[in-house]
Amino acid sequence: MTLNPNRAAGATPLVAMKDISISFGGIRAVDHVSIDLHAGEVVGLLGHNGAGKSTLIKCLSGAYRMDSGEILIDGEKAEIHNPRDARRYNIETIYQTLALADNLDAASNLFLGRELVTPLGFVDDSRMEAETRRIMGRLNPNFRKFKVPVAALSGGQRQSVAIARAVYFNARILIMDEPTAALGPQETRMVGELIQELKRQGLGIFLISHDIHDVMDLCDRISVMKNGVLVGSEQVGDVTEDEILGMIILGKKPERAGVN
Amino acid sequence: MSDTAEAHGAARKRSFIETLEIDTRLLGMIGAFIVLCLVFHFQTDGRFLTxxxxxxxxxxxxxxxxxxxxxxxxxxxxxxxxxxxxxxxxxxxxxxxxxxxxxxxxxxxxxxxxxxxxxxxxxxxxxxxxxxxxxxxxxxxxxxxxxxxxxxxxxxxxxxxxxxxxxxxxxxxxxxxxxxxxxxxTIGPFWSWVVGGLGTAAALWSLWSARRAKQVHGFRVKPAWAELVMGGLVAAAILGFVAIVNAYEVPAARLRRLFEARGETMPEGYTTGYGLPxxxxxxxxxxxxxxxxxxxxxxxxxxxxxxxxxxxxxxxxxxxxxxxxxxxxxxxxxxxxxxxxxxxxxxxxxxxxxxxxxxxxxxxxxxxxxxxxxxxxxxxxxxxxxxxxxxxxxxxxxxxxxxxxxxxxxxxxxxxxxxxxxxxxxxxxxxx
Structure with a gap:
């Protein structure tokens, strides 16, 4: 992996989450964790179930409110209290649970919360469908089922609707929470190609994953969490698979500390 | 529904109902309703559908x-x-x-x-x-x-x-x-026909404008005859209902009272329907x-x-x-x-x-x-x-x-x- 030019020393990160803590009923789910993300970079968040990676990232997407700490976007303090706030900062999230309204069609889901309207203020279904066909033609040309509720789509097709939503609305920061967990091998490859494409377009991507191979293939950098604490952040090129496993399982930092 | 049909191959002949794009559930309900009405109609010796x-x-x-x-x-x-x-x-x-x-x-x-x-x-x-x-x-x-x-x-x-x-x-x-x-x-037969006419026109216009919106974006539309059949059914339903409520005649005694209230006498043999309530x-x-x-x-x-x-x-x-x-x-x-x-x-x-x-x-x-x-x-x-x-x-x-x-x-x-x-x-x- 080549070093990302945007990560030249001193460049302001796209996102900097500083000293984030959040507790649920006395349990510190996230304990003073700091991570950052640059434009055109894919940062993998790794750790066991319950390590706190999803919780941490939900503070950024607005689904949870952190107890303490701050989030900087382009170096400026960002106030994110709910998903609407997150959208204002061009943060889009793609969930493992495929957060789509099953009873609506692809176009309605893609534009959910941001419908195109006619001059009279009515939703413009024809135009939304046309836009959906246009963007899906670029992302997933095999996609045909525009008129049926998304309940009738396969996992990969549904995930491509979710990704199309992020792309269409010019996300700058993309959060992907286990985006391939529910997908078959071919669909996983498709999502992987999409991630590479989005990265080339200069998006910053947080990729939460269990799958260490996914992460080695797709990410520039990894941050490993264990029991709510950040074990460390490393350039993917600097560590071996075994060392990453050591971080995840034992919470042990590699001997020679990385650049970070 | 339509796209599933496409996925199965355009070669498959589309059924009459599919071409009309009518909700089959709606069709089932209307069917059940008609059966219900007919049963009651015959059981009451023709007093139900009056x-x-x-x-x-x-x-x-x-x-x-x-x-x-x-x-x-x-x-x-x-x-x-x-x-x-x-x-x-x-x-x-x-x-x-x-x-x-x-x-x-x-x-x-x-x-x-x-x-x-x-x-x-x-x-x-x-x-x-x-x-x-x-x-x-x-x-x-x-x-x-x-x-x-x-x-x-x-x-x-x-x-x-x-x-x-x-x-x-x-x-x-x-x-x-x-x-x-x-x-x-009730608004009387004349205004009922006016409302029925306007309603029919509005319904036909909305069918037509929906079709046009699809055409603007180059989507497939149903054949023109299907559109005409749908328009015909809608028009028949609206105007049929108006005809029925107009056919319900105001009793002569009540009419006479209405005329008397206005200080007029009712012309011999005058009848009128109630029209739409x-x-x-x-x-x-x-x-x-x-x-x-x-x-x-x-x-x-x-x-x-x-x-x-x-x-x-x-x-x-x-x-x-x-x-x-x-x-x-x-x-x-x-x-x-x-x-x-x-x-x-x-x-x-x-x-x-x-x-x-x-x-x-x-x-x-x-x-x-x-x-x-x-x-x-x-x-x-x-x-x-x-x-x-x-x-x-x-x-x-x-x-x-x-x-x-x-x-x-x-x-x-x-x-x-x-x-x-x-x-x-x-x-x-x-x-x-």
Missing amino acids: PRNIFTLAIQTVSVAIMATGMVFVIVTRHIDLSVGSLLALCSAVMGMMQVVVMPQMMGMGFGHPLIAPLAILSGVVVGVLIGAFNGWLIGYLTIPSFIVTLGGLLIWRNVAWYLTSGQTIGPLDPTFQLFGGING VSVLVLIAVAIAMTVIAKRTRFGRYIFATGGNPDAAELSGINTRLLTVKIFALLGGLCALSAVVASARLTNHANDIGTLDELRVIAAAVIGGTALSGGMGTIYGAILGAIIMQSLQSGMAMVGVDAPFQNIVVGSVLVLAVLIDIIYRKRTGGFK
């Missing part, structure tokens, strides 16, 4: 049908409202008190003042919307289950009405107000408005999205709490409209008005294909559901079915309708 009985059925259905359209939104978002009958009673009590006691006596406007009816209706709608919004706030923001909030409301609001009226029957209501009741307020026009207006809200507004889109997946809706930035308040406020307003129609039909407000309406309204929505699991339901379905319920009840009364059996049949039909719906959904594969 202009007079159809007119009566129509005005009896309006009150429940208006509320059922609002109940669709509530059930689609996975809530329930058990308080609609009680809220109707309270709105009716407020409007009754306003037009019989407050405005004519306390405010000294006198009986028959032209502003009494509009102000009374306004006050009722304000009360309905505020109470609905309050219920919605308890449900959305304080997260009390809607079943509990509205079960409480079922007890509370009817008894607030009782307290307001000291349990007395309030009447007679304002003459202008009574025009909303049905038989006392005002209450039915109200229902049609509500049906159109609610359908537009459901299909063409963001508000409607959010209602269905929230019903399909509340978490996805919330994560998409939809304020689902405020949405809940709006939905219940809307249903509250519709309860007030139903109260206008129901009390005007009875010409007074009585304590027991709207008793058990909550169950009729929920049954109408459910028979009309609204799923309690959320995310699915249509306005026309709910109205058709209300018509089927009312026809069943009136028909059985006319045939002379014993009272206990009437309710047994209605209850069984409700359960059976939901069972058929579940089987239908399994066969067609989920959300349709």
Whole structure:
């Protein structure tokens, strides 16, 4: 992996989450964790179930409110209290649970919360469908089922609707929470190609994953969490698979500390 | 549906129904309704499908049908409202008190003042919307289950009405107000044809403009003949209904009284029909408005999205709490409209008005294909559901079915309708 030019020393990160803590009923789910993300970079968040990676990232997407700490976007303090706030900062999230309204069609889901309207203020279904066909033609040309509720789509097709939503609305920061967990091998490859494409377009991507191979293939950098604490952040090129496993399982930092 | 057909290969010949793009569920309901009507018609020796009985059925259905359209939104978002009958009673009590006691006596406007009816209706709608919004706030923001909030409301609001009226029957209501009741307020054959003509034109125009919108974006449209058949069916339904209500003739004695009231004498052999009742026009207006809200507004889109997946809706930035308040406020307003129609039909407000309406309204929505699991339901379905319920009840009364059996049949039909719906959904594969 080549070093990302945007990560030249001193460049302001796209996102900097500083000293984030959040507790649920006395349990510190996230304990003073700091991570950052640059434009055109894919940062993998790794750790066991319950390590706190999803919780941490939900503070950024607005689904949870952190107890303490701050989030900087382009170096400026960002106030994110709910998903609407997150959208204002061009943060889009793609969930493992495929957060789509099953009873609506692809176009309605893609534009959910941001419908195109006619001059009279009515939703413009024809135009939304046309836009959906246009963007899906670029992302997933095999996609045909525009008129049926998304309940009738396969996992990969549904995930491509979710990704199309992020792309269409010019996300700058993309959060992907286990985006391939529910997908078959071919669909996983498709999502992987999409991630590479989005990265080339200069998006910053947080990729939460269990799958260490996914992460080695797709990410520039990894941050490993264990029991709510950040074990460390490393350039993917600097560590071996075994060392990453050591971080995840034992919470042990590699001997020679990385650049970070 | 259409795209599935495409996926299976364009070579497959599309059936007649598929080409018309009619909802098969709607078709099934209409079929069941027609069978029901024919059975009653023959069992009553031809008294069921007469202009007079159809007119009566129509005005009896309006009150429940208006509320059922609002109940669709509530059930689609996975809530329930058990308080609609009680809220109707309270709105009716407020409007009754306003037009019989407050405005004519306390405010000294006198009986028959032209502003009494509009102000009374306004006050009722304000009360309905505020109470609905309050219920919605308890449900959305304080997260009390809607079943509990509205079960409480079922007890509370009817008894607030009782307290307001000291349990007395309030009447007679304002003459202008009574025009909303049905038989006392019809627009006559001429204006009925005018309304029917305009309605037909509007329906055809909307079919045509929907087709054009598809063509602009280069989507496939159904063949022109299918469009013409649909247009023909719609026109026949509208104009047919107008012809029926016009054929229901005003009794000669009543006509003579009307002429005498104007100081004229009735010409020999003069007859005229009732035409469309005002209450039915109200229902049609509500049906159109609610359908537009459901299909063409963001508000409607959010209602269905929230019903399909509340978490996805919330994560998409939809304020689902405020949405809940709006939905219940809307249903509250519709309860007030139903109260206008129901009390005007009875010409007074009585304590027991709207008793058990909550169950009729929920049954109408459910028979009309609204799923309690959320995310699915249509306005026309709910109205058709209300018509089927009312026809069943009136028909059985006319045939002379014993009272206990009437309710047994209605209850069984409700359960059976939901069972058929579940089987239908399994066969067609989920959300349709």
